[in-house]
Amino acid sequence: MSEVTVFLVNDEKLDRYVAYRRIAKSGFFGEILEALSGDLFLEQFFSQDWKAVSPERVALIFMDINMPGLNGFETLEELERRLETECGPDRIVAIFLTSSNNPSDRERAKGLKVVKGYFTNPMNDEDVEHIHTLCFPKGD
Amino acid sequence: MSFVEKYRLAFEISPVPMLLASMSGEILLANSGFHELFEYDDGELLNQTVDVLVPDAVRSQHPELRDAYYRVPTKRSMGAGRELNGVTKSGKIIALELGLEPVKNGDETWALVAAIDIRQRKSHEERMHLAMNAAASAMVMVNESGGIVFVNMAAEKLFGYANGDLLNRPVELLVPDEFHRSHPVYVGSYMTASETRRMGAGRDLFARHRNGAKIPVGITLTPVDSPDGKLVMSTIIDLSERVAAMEALADKSRELEALNVELSHFAYSASHDLKAPLSSIAGLLAICLEDLEENNHDEVRKNLKTILEISGRSAKKVEGILKIARAGHEKLPIERFSLEETIREIWIDLTGGTNSDTQLVLVMGHSDPVSTELGTLKLILENLISNALRYGDPAKPTHEIHVSSLFEAGFLSVTVADNGIGIPEKNKSEVMQMFRRINEKSGDGLGLALVRKQIDRMGGTLTFTSTEGEGAEFSFSLPLSEASRV
Structure with a gap:
């Protein structure tokens, strides 16, 4: 069995609420944590106890792009950097969830290892299902 | 052989019209060429005075000039540098070039005159000048x-x-x-x-x-x-007209460039700022449907209220953007409004009102209402406040934005200051440039360019100061007309 911890990173309360409801409804995932900036998210992320060996731990991150302070790209770059030395989950699935459909943003998202998808607001149920399969790529 | 006879032969064979005159101006000798030039019969000029050959206009002065010549007789061309005319028997004025040579005969000095008809040359010249x-x-x-x-x-x-x-x-x-x-x-x-x-x-x-x-x-x-x-x-x-036309063309091209920028801004604004609220509404409506099925009426009511608020704000925004797009670089209508209220509305619009982690501190030093272009002032404030919001410094415990105002000497000054990340020294000169995006937080790179353009148009000024790591402060001042004072 695996346990998926969801991180919702967005400075807009409304966007977090809509995403939260959508994710919670699916029943696919475990705890849903919210952060309203990149820094707060990083703090939250690395204060998790990732050391427990079982069950398998998965972090599903819904990341906004335009935020005050660190933006979505900078936050995930910082995450990747810190994971080189710090303890993290078994698997990380980061999804950009944003209202920007900017091609250059999509292109830049491809440069990040942890990013597995790019979705524009609002997500629908199919999107969530699709994201769920991304969390378990081998179908386990 | 008399002195005159000595010359007669030479005169007769000369193709050039020639004349010999005494000190008193008496014509002693004139060849047939000379007679012909002045339309006289051969010999008719003899014993007449040379003054008959001078046009009426100068005839009265001629004896005087002639006397002057005999006092200092030199070989020269007559009327050098001047137009010289003669008059024929029939009264026709003819253009001439005359050569004068003194001839000694005992005590007397006579004048040998050679005349050249320059009528043809003159008429050539005249035709050329014409x-x-x-x-x-x-x-x-x-x-x-x-x-x-x-x-x-x-x-x-x-x-x-x-x-x-x-x-x-x-x-x-x-x-x-x-x-x-x-x-x-x-x-x-x-x-x-x-x-x-x-x-x-x-x-x-x-x-x-x-x-x-x-x-x-x-x-x-x-x-x-x-x-x-x-x-x-x-x-x-x-080339004055050509240069003016080229300058007008350059002006036109600058104007078009500015219009293009506005158009891009409009497109960006439309795709971004207008799509985001629609996405929120769509998301909320999907949730409402679900909540209705579960009879969760309180949640539905709460979310519908939010939807109403968002759509109301968006409708206003569309109106505002259209106003700017339509007005282009022209004036917007002057309206009487409360600046403080407008700032609060913009704040709610930009932060969503309730969820903001940023504090707004308003210090109003003017008295409302004010009269100016509401649409333009909104555009300016939206851009400045939105920038201040975007460049918050997460390392600081609180993110604060101070908006202060002042009315002085006919000018309304507004300052938007934040304690955010500030502007690095190296970027300061680029801040207001079109399409210049300083970093990832920057929008389309048009906001400040548009703001400055509008402020320029209204005869105001826009300045900023910033220390990296401490925050930035943008100030603008706009002239308010006398009538708008309260």
């Missing part, structure tokens, strides 16, 4: 020493001189002051190596109007060899 006067280009003919020997009417008009004013004046009169010293040198070197060519090779040329104004011109130089020596014909084309 043709040149008909030309649209200005023409100035200059002699070897830089003196003006001819100007056509177009040139007189171009340089602001009256008919004939420029004749015999130095050509430097038509040269801009800064070239007064060097121009005669150019003339000198052109005279020694002259060929038809454009003047000033590739440089912008200017001529000097009588009033000192500089006229942009194109000049072509052509060497002309004449009996009076080497001349240079300058053909001058007035």
